[in-house]
Amino acid sequence: MSNCKNNDFEKALKIIIKSITDQSDISKLMKPEFYCCNIDDMSLTVAFEIYPSEINVNGYMHGGYIFSAFDSVCGMVTHFFAKEHFITTVESSIRYLKPVELNDKMLVKAKIVDINDKIVTLTAEASIKKGTVICATYNSVFMILENIKSKVEFK
Amino acid sequence: MNENQQLMEETIKNLIELTKEQSKNDGLERVEVMMNPQFVKCSYWERTLTLAYDVEKWELNPQNVMHGGIITTAFDNTFGILSHFFSGKQYVTTVELAVHFHKPILLGDRIEITVKASSIGKTILSYTGECVVVNRENLLASTASTTFMVLKYKTSDLLTSGDDSEK
Numbered sequence: 001m002s003n004c005k006n007n008d009f010e011k012a013l014k015i016i017i018k019s020i021t022d023q024s025d026i027s028k029l030m031k032p033e034f035y036c037c038n039i040d041d042m043s044l045t046v047a048f049e050i051y052p053s054e055i056n057v058n059g060y061m062h063g064g065y066i067f068s069a070f071d072s073v074c075g076m077v078t079h080f081f082a083k084e085h086f087i088t089t090v091e092s093s094i095r096y097l098k099p100v101e102l103n104d105k106m107l108v109k110a111k112i113v114d115i116n117d118k119i120v121t122l123t124a125e126a127s128i129k130k131g132t133v134i135c136a137t138y139n140s141v142f143m144i145l146e147n148i149k150s151k152v153e154f155k
Numbered sequence: 156m157n158e159n160q161q162l163m164e165e166t167i168k169n170l171i172e173l174t175k176e177q178s179k180n181d182g183l184e185r186v187e188v189m190m191n192p193q194f195v196k197c198s199y200w201e202r203t204l205t206l207a208y209d210v211e212k213w214e215l216n217p218q219n220v221m222h223g224g225i226i227t228t229a230f231d232n233t234f235g236i237l238s239h240f241f242s243g244k245q246y247v248t249t250v251e252l253a254v255h256f257h258k259p260i261l262l263g264d265r266i267e268i269t270v271k272a273s274s275i276g277k278t279i280l281s282y283t284g285e286c287v288v289v290n291r292e293n294l295l296a297s298t299a300s301t302t303f304m305v306l307k308y309k310t311s312d313l314l315t316s317g318d319d320s321e322k
Contacts, residue, residue, distance in 0.1 A: 025213035026222050052183050057174055062186050063249045064231045068224020075216075089223045093253035152217050 009039040019153040042112035044077040061100035070138040073110040086148035090141045098135040160199040202272035204237045221260035230299040233268040238303045246309035252301040
């Protein structure tokens with residue numbers, strides 16, 4: 001899909017993460033931090049600290065926030081390939097495997113498994129304890145809308 | 156009003172208030188509270204619950220439409236509250252959740268999430284849900300399905316009213 005080097009990929013993803021965080025209050029709350037990326041498997045890993053406001057009444061990270069983290073990271077890597085075009089989530093599914101606690105650092109790795117002009121299919125997993133414990137898995141389909149311009153900067 | 160229906164309404168309204176109180180007592184503004192769920196209706200016999208949410212600016216993504224994660228949070232909250240009603244004092248947790256996004260939801264929209272229990276077992280609870288935009292002729296914006304699990308060895312901090320044996 002792309003012949004860019006990993007350095008260019010990383011640089012663009014950092015711009016995308018910053019642009020999304022600047023423009024979205026929910027991203028400002030969650031404070032996504034670039035962790036690593038790999039152009040060969042079209043993947044991006046983003047780190048999230050877990051804050052008290054993200055904890056549910058049972059004392060664990062709210063499932064909706066975990067979903068938001070996945071949706072955001074999948075969106076970030078999709079933005080790189082969609083360039084100036086608008087993208088939208090079509091469908092997503094999540095499976096919760098382990099609870100995430102306050103002060104955990106959650107790593108979310110999203111990987112594009114299929115991409116064409118309009119449809120991007122991704123899988124993702126979230127892990128805690130320095131990546132050793134997988135706490136949730138996720139599948140998603142995004143659509144690229146070529147006739148609408150995105151507000152997210154990518155270069 | 157039927158006794159069971161009345162109990163369900165009271166329990167669900169209590170749960171919403173308890174969530175707000177607990178958040179206030181903990182000095183935290185939790186997402187369930189920030190989204191300000193409003194009770195619309197429920198049906199004991201149809202095993203359904205409808206909650207309304209007004210879309211606020213902080214819930215938007217950079218494309219200026221409601222963030223998919225926040226739509227999912229609204230679904231998860233609504234599924235969760237109905238699960239708490241069925242599970243009584245036992246702890247419940249989401250096992251899996253799938254969402255289809257059909258139409259964008261905009262700032263100022265009022266959405267209603269209606270969830271329906273398709274199966275209530277002792278351990279596994281299964282639901283489907285729909286999200287409609289009330290101010291746009293009940294436009295169907297998203298649909299979801301989920302599975303919750305009741306953890307029998309653990310009790311929830313959220314207390315429920317009424318007699319569990321009735322459910």
